[in-house]
Amino acid sequence: MPIAIQLKQIPADDNPIFFPTDSEYDWLTAKIFVRSADFNDHQLNAHLLRTHLLAEVFAVSLLRNVPMVHPLYKLLVPHTRYTLQINKLARGLLISDDGFFIKFAASGGEGCIPNFYYRDDGIKLWDIIRRFVKGVLSFYDKNDTEVQKDSALQKWISDIFEHEFLSQTGTGIPQSFTTVAEMVKFVTMVIFTCSGQHSAVNTGQFDYGGWMPNTPTTLEIPPPTEKGTTNEATMLQAFPNMGIAANGMAAMWLLSRPSYDSVPLGQYPEQHFSEETPCDLIMDFQGELQILSENITNRNKNLEVPYTYLDPKVVENSVSL
Structure with a gap:
């Protein structure tokens, strides 16, 4: 529950701070504007940018640079399943000039919060993935020297750094791998992003947004500029019309559904590894x-x-929807 809400960034007379002690509709309207802003930030930042488009970066570089016989390819390719396809659909249906967001949306360490299950389950899932990745990759590249000499591995990360992150060192993306630990950490992040993180921000969209007032895709009037001017009528005027609301609900329902041939995390219908050690690691x-x-x-x-969104049985192997 927020203790105060300011709806614009620059303090001014027409940008009041709303409190729970204000009138019922002042406070309720302020919260509705926050929820609408959160919808747009969630979809375009947490969901699209930080899972779909990031997963695409890793997939494209993998296909460009890493041979199919390389252990990195075998390890990562299941986590790229359908990612390029769904992103192509998203570019056409969601973020194009006549897509959903233009038509129906306004945008065009140990924590101190108890029972924060995204954090708790996410850390456990990350650790499981990290142990798996470390076991597989260190079986092939056993020390730092072998990592540095692995040309396909180095081309993969170099392509990501140069072409997808425009050689910007501030992004935190390495230009090359110099140690086994650095390689393991980055590949763990790739798999977690393509599986657990996407599940966390995608699977529950309809649970939170199926009731339109909780997650309005857009609002039809500007935010209030002074207190005491809102009532039930002005609040209802802010909501999108039924057509826009229905399209928003339909989009969130569709994006939240598992695909008919979804593959849970850790399941590999296509067997890329043949050696005994990586096959045993998959079973572990x-x-x-x-x-x-x-x-x-x-x-x-x-x-x-x-909280089910990071339960491995509902987490998919890849960004496929």
């Missing part, structure tokens, strides 16, 4: 994911609102 990976899933299921039995 699947076992750890199963234990995490069971723990999440047991915890959720005691929650009024279960």
